[in-house]
Amino acid sequence: MTEEDLLRQPPEAYMNEPQRQFFRNLLLAQRLALQARIDEEFQSLRQQEVHSDAADQGSAEEERHWQLRSLEREKRLLDKIxxxxxxxxxxxxxxxxxxxxxxxxxxxxxxxxxxxxIEAKERQELRERHLRAD
Structure with missing residues (x-):
């Protein structure tokens, strides 16, 4: 099933087996791609060079910090999938x-x-904004 096929289905077909299979395939494909990116990042982190120059060392450490933060975000996304x-x-x-x-x-x-x-998400964001404003 394509996205167009999915969107052409009548409202009463919502979350029928073909639609669930479509989303299962979509999620599994996203999971596979994300896992490959995570594995690649880990490999990159393992292969980082040791620098003798303090400036290079600082830059490398900063880059490593950002890579680790990116990995944390991707891990949270993997959990959501x-x-x-x-x-x-x-x-x-x-x-x-x-x-x-x-x-x-x-x-x-x-x-x-x-x-x-969408409506529930908007209410959630409104509550969060209200709590931050207090």
């Missing part, structure tokens, strides 16, 4: 965890790991 795959297996995928309403195919295509509908 795994959680989405678990929701698919349970049959909860595609439904807002706050309201129980459908998240929507277009939103899931843009953010396949999302757990909130």
């Amino acid at each position: 795994d959680q989405a795959l678990e929701r698919l297996a349970r049959g909860d995928y595609g439904w807002c965890e706050e309201t129980g309403e459908p998240i929507g195919l277009r939103r899931l295509l843009l953010r396949p790991m999302t757990t909130l509908s």
